[in-house]
Amino acid sequence: MALPAYYTAKDKIWHYAFRVxxxxxxxxxxxxxxIMIPLSFNALPYFTFTREMLxxxxxxxxxxxxxxxxxxxxxxxxxxxSFGIGxxxxxxxxxLGTLAALGLSRSEMPxxxxxxxxLISPMIVPLIISAAGMFFFFSSINIAQTYLGVVLAHAxxxxxxxxITVTATLVxxxxxxxxxxxxxxxxxxxxxxxxxxxxxxxxxxxxxxxxFITSFDxxxxxLFVAGVEQRTIPREMWSGIREDISPTILAxxxxxxxxxxxxxxxxxxLRRRGERMRGLSPQ
Amino acid sequence: MSQADATQAAPPxxxxxFTADGTPLRKAxxxxxxxxxxxxxxxxxxxxxxxxxxxxxxxxxxMWRSVDNPQIVNALPRTLQALDTWDGQGLPxxxxxxxxxxxxxxxxxxxxxxQTIGPLGIRLNYELSAARxxxxxxxxxxxxxxxxxxxxxxxxxxxxxxxELWRIIKREGRPLTxxxxxxxxxREYDEAGNIVKRPENRQIYVSLFGRTLAxxxxxxxxxxxxxxxxxxxxxxxxxxxxxxxxxxxLLPFWTSLLVRTSAWIVLLQQQGxxxxxxxxxxxxxxxxxxxxxYNQTGTIIAMTHILLPFMVLPLYSVMRxxxxxxxxxxxxxxATPWTAFRRVYFPQTLxxxxxxxxxxxxxxxxxxxxxxxxxxxxxxMISNEIARHIQQSLNWGLAAALGTMLLVGVLVxxxxxxxxxxxxxxxxx
Numbered sequence: 017m018a019l020p021a022y023y024t025a026k027d028k029i030w031h032y033a034f035r036v037x038x039x040x041x042x043x044x045x046x047x048x049x050x051i052m053i054p055l056s057f058n059a060l061p062y063f064t065f066t067r068e069m070l071x072x073x074x075x076x077x078x079x080x081x082x083x084x085x086x087x088x089x090x091x092x093x094x095x096x097x098s099f100g101i102g103x104x105x106x107x108x109x110x111x112l113g114t115l116a117a118l119g120l121s122r123s124e125m126p127x128x129x130x131x132x133x134x135l136i137s138p139m140i141v142p143l144i145i146s147a148a149g150m151f152f153f154f155s156s157i158n159i160a161q162t163y164l165g166v167v168l169a170h171a172x173x174x175x176x177x178x179x180i181t182v183t184a185t186l187v188x189x190x191x192x193x194x195x196x197x198x199x200x201x202x203x204x205x206x207x208x209x210x211x212x213x214x215x216x217x218x219x220x221x222x223x224x225x226x227x228f229i230t231s232f233d234x235x236x237x238x239l240f241v242a243g244v245e246q247r248t249i250p251r252e253m254w255s256g257i258r259e260d261i262s263p264t265i266l267a268x269x270x271x272x273x274x275x276x277x278x279x280x281x282x283x284x285x286l287r288r289r290g291e292r293m294r295g296l297s298p299q
Numbered sequence: 300m301s302q303a304d305a306t307q308a309a310p311p312x313x314x315x316x317f318t319a320d321g322t323p324l325r326k327a328x329x330x331x332x333x334x335x336x337x338x339x340x341x342x343x344x345x346x347x348x349x350x351x352x353x354x355x356x357x358x359x360x361x362m363w364r365s366v367d368n369p370q371i372v373n374a375l376p377r378t379l380q381a382l383d384t385w386d387g388q389g390l391p392x393x394x395x396x397x398x399x400x401x402x403x404x405x406x407x408x409x410x411x412x413x414q415t416i417g418p419l420g421i422r423l424n425y426e427l428s429a430a431r432x433x434x435x436x437x438x439x440x441x442x443x444x445x446x447x448x449x450x451x452x453x454x455x456x457x458x459x460x461x462x463e464l465w466r467i468i469k470r471e472g473r474p475l476t477x478x479x480x481x482x483x484x485x486r487e488y489d490e491a492g493n494i495v496k497r498p499e500n501r502q503i504y505v506s507l508f509g510r511t512l513a514x515x516x517x518x519x520x521x522x523x524x525x526x527x528x529x530x531x532x533x534x535x536x537x538x539x540x541x542x543x544x545x546x547x548x549l550l551p552f553w554t555s556l557l558v559r560t561s562a563w564i565v566l567l568q569q570q571g572x573x574x575x576x577x578x579x580x581x582x583x584x585x586x587x588x589x590x591x592x593y594n595q596t597g598t599i600i601a602m603t604h605i606l607l608p609f610m611v612l613p614l615y616s617v618m619r620x621x622x623x624x625x626x627x628x629x630x631x632x633x634a635t636p637w638t639a640f641r642r643v644y645f646p647q648t649l650x651x652x653x654x655x656x657x658x659x660x661x662x663x664x665x666x667x668x669x670x671x672x673x674x675x676x677x678x679x680m681i682s683n684e685i686a687r688h689i690q691q692s693l694n695w696g697l698a699a700a701l702g703t704m705l706l707v708g709v710l711v712x713x714x715x716x717x718x719x720x721x722x723x724x725x726x727x728x
Contacts, residue, residue: 048562112346119342142665153357276553
């Protein structure tokens with residue numbers, strides 16, 4: 017971008033200073049996350065760059081922390097738990113959340129504001145309070161420290177995201193399409209699967225991803241409700257950071273950053289697809 | 300009859316309309332509307348029930364704990380009755396001690412799961428330390444007590460000779476209590492039963508709430524100070540580049556919270572990247588490494604980083620909608636760039652600032668993980684104290700009282716947020 021010709025010297029200085037400030041802030045956002053990637057290949061158990069690493073000496077690098085991670089039974093269990101609990105919670109919250117969003121977007125829905133308020137409350141209530149409440153309740157019905165308990169808790173925390181994303185997709189939904197389908201003789205079920213579902217699918221999938229990441233990243237409820245058997249990756253990282261902090265944490269962190277880059281890409285692609293599809297349908 | 304005929308033949312007087320099967324149209328319409336309403340409710344029903352059972356009910360139950368007070372009523376019914384006539388001065392009479400003896404003897408006969416003496420000791424211990432050991436020691440010896448019981452009890456434990464314990468039993472011998480809230484606001488009961496402030500050195504919670512508010516405000520301000528420039532920068536560049544640079548905001552947003560927190564531990568600790576760098580380039584000496592973590596600074600830096608996207612995203616979406624022509628018009632009318640920004644551009648960003656600010660503030664006020672990991676002693680927030688009371692000190696009533704106060708605060712803020720921007724406008728990514 018060329019600067020306008022009428023810019024005075026002061027304007028120019030300010031223009032460049034502003035850019036420097038902005039890039040410093042972007043650096044602040046990204047550097048802490050990216051700096052862990054090279055550090056996770058450290059050959060020594062330190063959290064700083066050793067002299068060998070700075071001179072790019074191959075001896076300064078190693079995969080030992082990744083080996084540690086893959087060799088440890090508790091880390092392996094945590095990977096299984098994180099994906100298992102995350103997927104189960106995602107299925108529950110996507111199913112319930114999509115149904116509810118379909119109901120909420122109908123014009124004849126009574127008490128919409130109140131119900132919406134209740135449904136998105138898990139997103140607003142501080143996690144420590146949700147976790148404490150669930151801890152007492154789940155203990156009293158004997159599902160604390162079970163997979164069922166953790167899945168139900170995470171499903172409850174994930175539903176607001178599904179409800180919000182699917183409701184947002186339905187705002188631009190053209191209801192004459194379902195009426196046309198019904199007019200042409202399709203049953204409500206068939207209309208739903210052939211017409212409604214494909215159109216709201218991007219919203220449903222990104223809601224599901226949000227529900228999954230909510231569970232995958234959740235730690236407070238896990239701290240209260242899960243037992244040793246149900247420890248997830250964040251729970252293992254928590255003990256790792258509190259008890260003996262070793263660069264294995266950095267190896268795990270690097271892998272998780274890769275996972276989030278993958279998820280971010282999927283969500284971005286879905287958003288674009290959703291925009292394209294809604295651009296096609298007449299408003 | 301075709302439609303045109305129907306309109307022409309419509310009589311001037313209103314007549315009832317009927318559907319094909321002969322039911323009045325109004326009734327048929329009502330029935331159809333009711334059916335549609337029921338369908339909508341049936342779709343929402345499962346999730347509503349799920350949230351009410353597994354989320355709303357547990358929280359209501361936890362809040363109930365902050366006033367629930369069954370322990371003394373259950374354990375000492377006779378004693379409480381006998382205490383009815385006690386004036387609160389000096390020690391109660393022999394009849395009360397005899398009633399206490401009867402209550403404790405009865406409890407020994409109950410099956411283990413239904414015994415009330417254990418919970419009684421725990422409950423009294425919240426009000427008076429050492430009460431628990433007094434109760435358990437007495438309960439072990441109570442079978443061998445003989446009249447006069449007052450001497451026997453006072454021999455078993457000196458606490459029975461202190462009017463304070465009796466005042467607590469009388470005061471808290473009710474099914475509901477305020478004492479957890481009294482403790483949560485750094486107050487206590489004096490001898491006459493009035494609520495007074497605790498001595499200075501035992502005041503914890505009010506200053507902790509104050510610190511939580513101050514830290515949250517600091518974090519909100521920091522996210523605003525850092526978020527505003529980059530949101531402006533992103534909003535005023537071509538969409539193509541903006542989408543690309545947006546990744547810098549979205550990647551942290553999508554990265555695991557624990558990853559981001561451990562990144563700051565790696566950077567900020569005494570042997571961490573920043574201190575090593577400063578020592579190596581000679582800015583600070585090896586002995587004077589800066590402590591940037593396990594204190595308030597650590598909490599503020601890490602949480603600013605974690606919550607910055609929540610400020611940038613609403614700001615960005617508001618700034619995108621502000622037409623460039625407004626600022627240009629202001630400048631062409633003679634305003635300096637600063638005046639144009641201050642009087643024309645900035646006021647239009649206020650909805651975004653409000654939305655982002657309240658969002659960041661709400662999230663940070665109830666934050667638990669990051670303060671627990673990088674906050675040390677001085678960076679602790681109210682959530683950490685709630686967790687401590689649930690997991691370590693096991694004073695669940697006090698935890699519930701603190702939690703209820705926090706929850707009410709957050710809900711009020713959320714209500715404000717809703718008034719400002721509407722919950723529907725929350726967007727992720």
